[in-house]
Structure formats: structure tokens, C-alpha cells
Amino acid sequence: MASTKTGFDKWVTKKLESPSFAKAHHEARKHVEAVDAIVRSLDAVREQSGITKAELARSIDAKPEIVRRLFTKAGANPTLETVVQIAAALGLELKLVPVAPNRVTAKSKPRRSKEAAQAVA
Numbered sequence: 001m002a003s004t005k006t007g008f009d010k011w012v013t014k015k016l017e018s019p020s021f022a023k024a025h026h027e028a029r030k031h032v033e034a035v036d037a038i039v040r041s042l043d044a045v046r047e048q049s050g051i052t053k054a055e056l057a058r059s060i061d062a063k064p065e066i067v068r069r070l071f072t073k074a075g076a077n078p079t080l081e082t083v084v085q086i087a088a089a090l091g092l093e094l095k096l097v098p099v100a101p102n103r104v105t106a107k108s109k110p111r112r113s114k115e116a117a118q119a120v121a
Helices: 007-015 019-049 053-059 064-072 080-089 114-120
Strands: none
Touching: 007 019, 019 064, 019 080, 053 064, 053 080, 064 080
């Protein structure tokens, strides 16, 4: 069964013809997919541990609907604080892993504030 494209779908398809829009869209998709992968991983550990969403919510002093929506709503976008709290409650910790050196770009390099630069000088 073929799905009908909405006006928005048609607009995006047209905009994707622009190389700059296509690049920005691709980067945004990568970020969304990264968040989704983290949420799916946390939910898998929760299920394997036999912990209900309500129990997990209580363990991080959150409302049950917050955890329920996080694991059931498409495109959830939790705060980093929530992710860290849930990970800790599940006996996990978050770690940053460097990307390949040739993938670091000027745009992705961390910027130092004037104060930080002056403190180093």
C-alpha cells in the first residue's frame, strides 16, 4: 500500500535538491538517530533488568509519564540530565568516544569562551 505524500513531504523533497539543505538535513537526521539509539539502548537494559517504567521513574524521582513518554513516543528528545539519571539508575554510565580524527571539523571543534582563553594566557 503506497502512502500519500503530505504537503510537507513534498516541500522537503523539493528542498533536498539544494546541496546545502540536503547536508543540513543529513546532519540533523544523524543527531536524531543518535538520540534514538541511546533511548532504545536504555529501554532495552530496563527491560532486560525486569524494571518497569514506573519503577524506573520512582528511582530517579520523576513522574511516571516522563519515563513512559521517553520510551514510547517517537522522536523523544530527553535532556542530558534525564539520560544520565536513567543510565545511573540502570547501573550504567555515559562515556564519550572520540570520532575518527579526520571527521573533526572546524564546526564541531569546541569553542573556548573569552574567559577560558584569558585564563590559559
